[in-house]
Amino acid sequence: MSSVRRWYIFLVATISLQAVAWAVIALLRNLLGVWGAERATTAIAFQVAVIVIGMPIFVIHWLWAQRLADGDDEERGAPLRRFYLYGNMALLLVPWLGSAYDLCRGLLGMLLASSGDWYGGGYFDSGRSVGQGLLGELTALLVLGLLWFYQRQMATADAVVVPPDDSGALIRRLYLFGFSLGGLLMTSQAAIELLRWVLFQLGDTTTMLGDRALINPITGLLIGLPLWVLAWGLAQALFHNPASGERERTSALRTFYLHAVVFGSAFAAVSGATLLLNGLLRQGLGLDPQGDFRGPLSVVLITAVAWAYHSLTLRADTARIHEVARQAEVRQLAWYLVGSIGLAAALIGLGGIISTLIRTLAAANFGNDLREQLAWSIAALAAGLPVWALIWRRAQGAATAEGPAGDVERGALARRIYLYGFLFVATLTILSGLVYIVFQLLRTLLGDPLSGSLLANLAHAIAFSLIAAGVLAYHGSILRDEGRRRQAAVAERAAALRVAVLDLTDGSFGRAVVERLRRELPGLALHPIGLNPTAVTAMGTPGDPRSLSAQLAETDLIVGAWQIAVPQTAGAEVAQAVGASPARKLLLPSPAEGWAWIGVEPWSDEAVSDQIVHAVRQVLDGESIGPIRPMTPLAIVGTAIGVILLLIILMILATAFVV
Template structure:
């Protein structure tokens, strides 16, 4: 019996290790979810108590129920959050520190706290300018500011800070700050432009400068948040992965959409002023100030982030161009659909003539704005040098697929309208019923057909695969941000790459070429790549 004991232990150890690892992962997920919920509850309770403390108007009575709820959240949820945090904090010196759950928790709670306290405090200052006192906003802002500061300290702790997802809260904070900056600047400039274009003859409600100052408050607060994350925390220098995705989504896609929306609205107003002056001038020019402000502010943000994207990898630059082409394509296709809708409307009753002209001008404005952007970004007449590029193939397939789905839905609507017209014995003219979905059907069919043809042409022109993939999956263990190294491995081998951060954070001076050379000739389903310290690199084929 005694001789069998070591054998049984040896057999049981390998099987129990994955089990303990799975249990640890589940434990960490549950603990950090509970901690997130308890911190949120405690912050809500403190914010409610602070709101009552700052309320100076005797006519406001919140009742006993609200006070009891705030006390329960604070005095029950607060201590539970502190106890759970203390036990969790003591364990952050091993697997817990390098887990995804710890980094995800800090990113989530930091972003929620940032958005909540910034929105509340900026809203409170904005209300003060309008002559309104908002003690609840002040209490919420102070409570969540304390939460943000506390978790910011944890994020920067030298021995407890997360080893994974370390840049996510900084990138998200910069994106949120950019959104507040753009919206605040548009609100301020729109008020100024509206007053300059058509001064208010009769003052109703708050004066115009109140809205301008409120927008200026949001602009200043957003600029501080953006500068703190983008410049001070050096989010501008983050490259690869999530940082590049957010750069393209917020700085290019978001700012570009704001710009095109503003320019398109301004062009539409100009066309109506020239060819469709059926409305009085104040009503016609009502949105002109907002359109000019959106076009100007959006263009500044768009051009700046476009320049930053040019400094990133080829994949990011390609994604930037494709996103811009997609924006122009959406605007141009929408314009074509609206133009077809307007032309069909002109064939119906004469009473629809004015509406048809307005629709036609709206479609022309969208087409005039979107087509040049698509042309410059897509460059359809130039020879395609990267016909086999992954980003271009994904874009073509995505556009073709989405356009096909929209076209099918529009075709179903057209069919429904036709059958409805046939069964109800007349009524409204058939063209009047189908003109909107038919215009959408025609536009999306053109888009789908064109991009399908381009996809087939690129597929035929793409060079043959130069090598046979011998590795399916690579597990890269490296320190710091290894996004460029992972992208190079994926490009060289065609394998999917999973990045693991070293717990010791050892400095690595290994070059990308050295890692790619070490993988040359390796054939295995899975391969482990260890980099660091210094220029050390080790490639370990793993058994299936």
């Protein structure tokens, strides 16, 4: 009930606060003549009505929330309350930044533009005087700033009384990293435009950019850089603070943010480098460069700085903390995403080069179309290959390491998706290429006239089929090697893992489990134990003069129904032996009269065996034990959509060689 009450209070408070805030801003702007007097009367009446009705509603609900929080730490530290405070801070800060941007833009326009009009960027800025522009933006800055400051004071006071738990810390991180990313994007875009302006002032080009072109980049730097510095600085302070550092250091969101920036900047840098190299190569080959190199050069330089800084930050984080599983997954995802970008660009470039060479053999001369293709191909190869080589060297170094760390890297989901993804694309490329080659050869044999020479028509198909064959061979060899290493490691761990399978009933369950484990995990040190004469006979329990406690004391893993751990069902001796054993226990939720498992659906015998094998594999791999979950209807729909998309990709690849 308290959760529903919180939702009601904070939703009403948010809606009324935002309505009143913007009504006050609009009212002040009308009273000050920012929008002109011709529409002031109607607007003022509406704005006063919103304030008169909305203000009491907000005050009543906010005082209600404060009264509930005053005597209840749980209420004060509730995630929904923190979400309300940080959410409203964000809703107030975003338009505040917009008004600050328009104010700076207008002031710079007065200095750099000679029109005399207000040069803001707002919807109503066209035709406004300087005085109207200043008053309009200052009004919004004052109202939004005061409300934001009040919300921040409330959030700070709550954090002092009740330090944020995991949910509260996550909300705070989302707030900080969101504005940090916004500031970084704004700063990067402004720096790119400013550097482009500087570069265009150099050289002997006739293309000159006037001072008016400086308004947007300087404004972006004035707003974006302080925003990024403050938000990122607060995140860094929390990371290095001993009081909150442990929670921040194990945060997957921070790792995700850093890797996302690295991925985005790498993508932008590779794209810019490709355009830059293509322009230079076109000039070298005697073609029109199609644009000025200073445009992509500014993109490459700025995004390279962002890439380098965040990569160094990631390296410093790695040296400072012990990477937890979620952070490792984020790192692996970023590695293979960036590696995929580099490898895809390199392969496309290499395929284009081979295709150009093949087409050259059939061409009378090295024409402009061949030169253009060669320029693009060399540019893509030169831009993508270093990126892939850098990332792949790190990934391979981690995956080929000996010990548990190497096993974890080789079994990472992101790595396997990367390897099998390129394997899949390579297979489809070979399939499509060979189909097209055979198709063209049959056309020639049947006398169907071709447009151009046969070799020129087959150039793309031959080139990309050869590249795909190399990708298939390389990634296939890696997968085979890792498969052998994985099997050897699992067999070694299985031989060292002593598993006891206990059965309280007639032994059929225990016998089925033992047979399934022997079939699925050969080499596993299994010890079937029947707890009554019938089970002993059915399971083929070897004779052992030692007591059950002595046998289980030497076991690493115990598998059995949950009843073996309960004295009322298994007897005091069995339950005590199971409980005293240092082995890990895998207990099954089998049905029993008078006992019920909450939230667990009945399993069939086959499903039980699947769950046991899956759990034992997880133990061998050092993973947390989790169930096999059946596919949900949403997952089935997603799989169907994925299959359709793959068929579309296949058709695209099949028709790509025709163009």
